[in-house]
Amino acid sequence: MTDREVSSEVIEACRRGDRDAFRVLYETYKNRVYSACLYFFHGDAAEAADVTQEVFVKLFAVIASFREGAAFSTWLYRMVHNTCVDSTRRKKVRERIPEIQTDSVASHEMQLLHSRDAATIQQAVSSLPPKYRVAVLLRHFEDFSYEDMSKVLNCSMGTVASRLNRAHKLLADVLAPLRDRVTAGGRDA
Amino acid sequence: MVKKLALIFVLAAVSVWADGLSLTIGPPIAAQLAMPTKKFLGIFAVRINGCADVSKAQLKAMGEGIVDSERRSAPTEPAATTTPGTYMVTQQWGNDGKWVVAVAATCGNETAGAIVPARRTNMVRGGIQLLPHAPTKAEIDAALKAFNPAQ
Amino acid sequence: MPERNDEKFVRDALGRLPVEQAPDSIWHSIQTSIDASLDAPARVPARPLFWPRSRWAFAAAAAVLIAGIAIYWRSANRPRWEVKLTSAGKTSQEAVRAGDWLQTDASSTAEVRVGTIGTVEVSPRTRLRIVTTRPDEHRISLQHGQIKATISAPPRLFFVDTKSATAVDLGCQYTMNVDDYGNGLLNVTLGWVAFEWRGRESLVPAGAQCRTHANAGPGTPYFEDAPKAFINALEDFDFSNGGEASVRTMLVSARQRDTLTLWHLLSRVAPPLRAQVFDKMTSFAPLPKGLTREKVLALDPPTLETWKNELAWTW
Numbered sequence: 166m167t168d169r170e171v172s173s174e175v176i177e178a179c180r181r182g183d184r185d186a187f188r189v190l191y192e193t194y195k196n197r198v199y200s201a202c203l204y205f206f207h208g209d210a211a212e213a214a215d216v217t218q219e220v221f222v223k224l225f226a227v228i229a230s231f232r233e234g235a236a237f238s239t240w241l242y243r244m245v246h247n248t249c250v251d252s253t254r255r256k257k258v259r260e261r262i263p264e265i266q267t268d269s270v271a272s273h274e275m276q277l278l279h280s281r282d283a284a285t286i287q288q289a290v291s292s293l294p295p296k297y298r299v300a301v302l303l304r305h306f307e308d309f310s311y312e313d314m315s316k317v318l319n320c321s322m323g324t325v326a327s328r329l330n331r332a333h334k335l336l337a338d339v340l341a342p343l344r345d346r347v348t349a350g351g352r353d354a
Numbered sequence: 355m356v357k358k359l360a361l362i363f364v365l366a367a368v369s370v371w372a373d374g375l376s377l378t379i380g381p382p383i384a385a386q387l388a389m390p391t392k393k394f395l396g397i398f399a400v401r402i403n404g405c406a407d408v409s410k411a412q413l414k415a416m417g418e419g420i421v422d423s424e425r426r427s428a429p430t431e432p433a434a435t436t437t438p439g440t441y442m443v444t445q446q447w448g449n450d451g452k453w454v455v456a457v458a459a460t461c462g463n464e465t466a467g468a469i470v471p472a473r474r475t476n477m478v479r480g481g482i483q484l485l486p487h488a489p490t491k492a493e494i495d496a497a498l499k500a501f502n503p504a505q
Numbered sequence: 506m507p508e509r510n511d512e513k514f515v516r517d518a519l520g521r522l523p524v525e526q527a528p529d530s531i532w533h534s535i536q537t538s539i540d541a542s543l544d545a546p547a548r549v550p551a552r553p554l555f556w557p558r559s560r561w562a563f564a565a566a567a568a569v570l571i572a573g574i575a576i577y578w579r580s581a582n583r584p585r586w587e588v589k590l591t592s593a594g595k596t597s598q599e600a601v602r603a604g605d606w607l608q609t610d611a612s613s614t615a616e617v618r619v620g621t622i623g624t625v626e627v628s629p630r631t632r633l634r635i636v637t638t639r640p641d642e643h644r645i646s647l648q649h650g651q652i653k654a655t656i657s658a659p660p661r662l663f664f665v666d667t668k669s670a671t672a673v674d675l676g677c678q679y680t681m682n683v684d685d686y687g688n689g690l691l692n693v694t695l696g697w698v699a700f701e702w703r704g705r706e707s708l709v710p711a712g713a714q715c716r717t718h719a720n721a722g723p724g725t726p727y728f729e730d731a732p733k734a735f736i737n738a739l740e741d742f743d744f745s746n747g748g749e750a751s752v753r754t755m756l757v758s759a760r761q762r763d764t765l766t767l768w769h770l771l772s773r774v775a776p777p778l779r780a781q782v783f784d785k786m787t788s789f790a791p792l793p794k795g796l797t798r799e800k801v802l803a804l805d806p807p808t809l810e811t812w813k814n815e816l817a818w819t820w
Contacts, residue, residue, distance in 0.1 A: 184539075191532060199527035208720060210528070211648060211668045211687070218531050222538045284720075286518045305519035329512070337511040340518055347518045380818035383697055383710035386675070387814045395677075395696055401818070475695065476711075 176237055180229045187228075191221055194238075198245055201302055205249050207291040212252070220248050236313065243317045246299055253295065282343055289339045297332035304329055375464040376403045377457060379482050385442035388435035396442035397455070398470055398477035400432060405461035408439035413459045415443050417472070418494050421451030430455070449474050452503045458488035469497045478503075526703070530644060530666060533637050537603040584638035587618045601635050608632040609650070619643050619663060623656035636666065647689075651682040655695075670717040673699040677711070687719030692729070700726070707769060708813070710820060718744050725773065727766045728820070734758045739766060752778050761789040764816045772804050790819060 171193045178186030198220060202213035223244060231240055290298055303309045303317060314325045340347070378401040385399035405411045417428035432441035447453055455477075457468040467485040471478040481501060485493070585600045592613035601607060601617070607627065609615055615627040620643055627633065631650025637643060644664040645652075655678045656663045663674040668687025672679065677696025683689035691700055692714045700707040700715050702722035709715045715726040724743035727736055738754035741747030752774055759767060767786050771779055783801055792798065793815045800808040 188532075191535070195527040195531065196524050199531070200523075200525045203525055204522060209668065209687075211646060211666075214528055214531050214534075214646075217527060218534045218538065221531075221535050225535075225539050283521050283523065286521055290519070290522075301515060301519060305516045306522060333511040333515045336515045336518070340514070343518065344514055347521070348514055378818055381710065381712075381820050383820055384814070384817040386697055386710075387817050399818070 171237065176228070176231065179225075180231060182229075187225055190224075194241060195221075197307065198241070201242075201245060201307060202249060204287060204290055204302055204306065205295075205298060208287055216245075216248050216252050219252070220245050223248065236316075239309075239313045239316045242303065242307065242309070243319070246303075246317055249299070250295065282346065285343060286340065286347075289336055292339060293332055293335055297328055297335065300325065300328040301332045301336065374404050374486075375459065375461050375466040376486075377401065377459055377466050377468045377484060378403060379457075379468055379470055379477070379484070381477070382442060385433075385435050385440055388437035388440045389442075396433065396444040397472050397475055398443050400441045400443055400457055400459075400468070402439040402459050402461065402466075404466075405439065405459075405464075408461070411439060411459055411461040413441055413457070415455055415457045417445070417447045417453050418456055418498060419447060419451050419453035420498055421448075426451070428453075432457075443470075445472065445475055452498065452501055454494065454497050454501060456489040456494050460488075469494060471497065471501045471503075473503045528666075530636060530646075530664075530671075533639075533642065533644070534603070537637055537639075584620065584640075586620060586635065586638060589616045589618075591615070603635050603638045605635050606632065607635070617645075619654075619656065622662060623654065626653040626655075628652065647681060647683050649683050649685045651680065653680045654678065667717065669719045669721065670700050670702040670723040673701055675699055679709075687717075689717045691715045691717070691723075708765075710765070710817070712820075713765060716740065716743065725766055725769045728762055731760070731763055731766070732758045735763060735766075742770075749778060752782070756781060756785045759785060761819050764789060765820050768809075768813055768816055771801065771809065776802065786816075790816070 171190055175186050175189050175193075179190055195217065199213055199217045202216045202220075203210065206212040206216070220241075224241065231237065290301060293301065299318070300314070303314050309317065311322045311325050315322045318325065337344075380399045380401070382396045382399055384401070385396060388399075400413060400415075402408055402411050402413065413432050415430045415432050417430055419426045419428070426447070428447040430444055430446040432443050434441055443455060443457070453472050455470045455472055457470065459466050465486075465488050467488040469483040469485070469489050471481040478501070481497070483489075483493070483497065489497075585602045588599045588601055588607065590597050590599055590609075590613060592610075607615060607617070609627055609629050609631050611629050614629060617625040617627060619625055620638065620640070622643060625645065628651040631652065632648040633650070633652065634646045634648065636646050641662070642664070643662055644666065646666040648668075652665070654663065654665065654672075654674065656674045661673055661675065665672040665681055667681070667683045667689055669689065670691075672681060672691055675697050677693055677698055679691060679693040679695075679698050681689060681691050691698060691709055693709045693711050695711050697708060697710040700709055700717065700723040702717070705722060707715050707723045707726050709726045712730070713726045713728050716724040718724070721744055725739055727739055735755050735758040738747065738751040738758070742751040742755070752770070755763075755766070755770075764786050767782050770782050774782060779802055783798065792801070793811060796808050796812055801812065
């Protein structure tokens with residue numbers, strides 16, 4: 166994700182309280198924010214929707230404090246991360262970690278996940294402890310650099326590297342049955 | 355014989371006499387689909403078939419019931435839908451006693467009718483009679499006698 | 506180097522996770538929350554009355570007072586729904602607004618008056634949130650539990666979101682039951698309901714039910730009085746990958762009225778099976794004039810729509 170996705174004019178208008186500009190900002194980021202929340206909350210669409218709403222409501226309230234020159238997406242995703250963590254703590258959600266199924270349920274019309282592999286991958290991500298889950302989502306779903314991740318997570322790059330290293334090992338073990346298929350196929354377009 | 359007529363079980367809602375005017379009786383959803391933009395509740399749908407100019411056809415419906423051994427009648431105005439010839443019949447009487455709805459349609463010189471047992475805002479499929487004429491008093495009385503809402 | 510291989514593998518794997526579409530309802534909720542925050546009464550600190558030293562100070566104080574009254578008045582007139590709570594035999598009246606949660610315990614129930622358009626009866630052990638209370642949209646989000654909605658407004662004004670489907674009121678009375686994981690059952694007693702999820706719609710008329718599962722969305726509607734074998738086979742098809750075997754079981758046990766289900770199945774099965782479903786449907790009643798088998802099998806929308814409207818007479 167880069168700041169090419171929304172112009173500085175839009176951000177500036179949002180800072181002035183322009184509701185139309187805020188709608189533009191929302192439309193630009195809504196799907197990625199929602200998806201990140203969705204995968205953080207084990208595919209729980211209601212929770213993801215709640216947190217997405219909370220993020221953007223907060224964003225509207227505090228965007229005036231956004232410093233020009235800083236990376237907007239980094240600032241936004243810090244808010245996403247903090248809101249996800251806060252939500253988990255506040256609601257004292259006993260995380261229901263789904264069992265990993267390599268033969269997950271699918272029907273002709275399943276629209277949440279496009280393939281059995283995607284379902285398995287999502288479940289594997291869900292099985293990670295929250296700090297590792299956030300790290301892999303920021304790195305590989307949102308394409309953040311180590312430096313930007315450190316700003317989002319408010320930790321050192323060394324800590325980012327350590328969390329990612331551990332997360333990669335855990336996921337690689339869990340997803341081992343898919344390795345050949347995923348590696349051969351590469352990233353989806 | 356009358357009982358057999360009263361207990362005719364119409365497996366298909368469509369009933370077409372050899373030629374001429376006839377009625378189709380169906381669940382409310384059939385009329386609701388003919389009027390999707392309007393909140394439309396009723397006990398059954400009626401369609402007039404075999405009328406050359408259905409815009410000129412007339413449809414009447416009357417609730418006929420027995421409440422506490424007393425015979426009663428309650429007129430009900432069939433509500434037109436955006437599909438010509440398709441109407442919704444609504445309940446205009448209480449839930450006490452037992453009731454059937456006598457329906458009569460005219461188109462030019464032709465007439466067709468139906469008797470539809472009703473129970474708590476729903477029609478009762480078994481017991482629907484489709485007739486080549488407006489229901490007579492004798493037919494209505496026989497249908498009421500034969501109808502057991504508890505079944 | 507194992508770490509690098511693992512990183513590439515994980516990167517490729519996560520690349521397969523799709524970017525999901527955020528539901529439209531989120532924006533509505535955001536707008537409502539922002540409006541609510543802007544309408545919040547001005548916090549005027551409590552102070553003893555004082556006589557301003559200058560007329561400008563007096564004018565400023567008066568302006569603040571008038572603005573505060575106006576803001577508070579506007580706040581007091583934001584749409585709200587009245588709630589009658591019953592617990593342990595005692596009744597109380599509350600009011601809820603967009604963004605509020607409503608939760609009943611094992612011994613309490615609630616009746617929510619949805620604006621002027623109807624009521625929602627809330628069973629024990631139910632949790633829901635009021636999402637929108639606008640005149641053009643009344644929306645709640647049912648997290649778990651059971652509600653019974655009776656709505657008298659024009660169609661498509663009242664919505665119930667769950668984790669796996671949205672029930673769109675089209676003129677009706679219905680019960681919806683959802684568990685903690687988002688699995689649910691919609692049961693329509695009057696009128697009809699459209700059960701929607703990510704572009705897929707199921708039409709549920711009075712006397713029919715429709716299940717919904719988290720991660721799969723709404724299943725296929727069926728009449729409550731359908732044969733047990735038919736219902737079981739349908740559940741296998743919808744949620745357990747029952748495939749061809751379950752469809753065959755349905756075709757064997759289907760009655761004429763079950764064309765409600767079969768009509769929905771036309772667009773949910775592969776073409777070879779579709780032809781068999783079609784044949785079964787036409788064994789009950791011929792295809793209406795003007796419609797062709799080819800167009801049905803091609804899932805031509807106007808053809809399917811016309812056929813549905815005709816089939817409805819036999820439901």
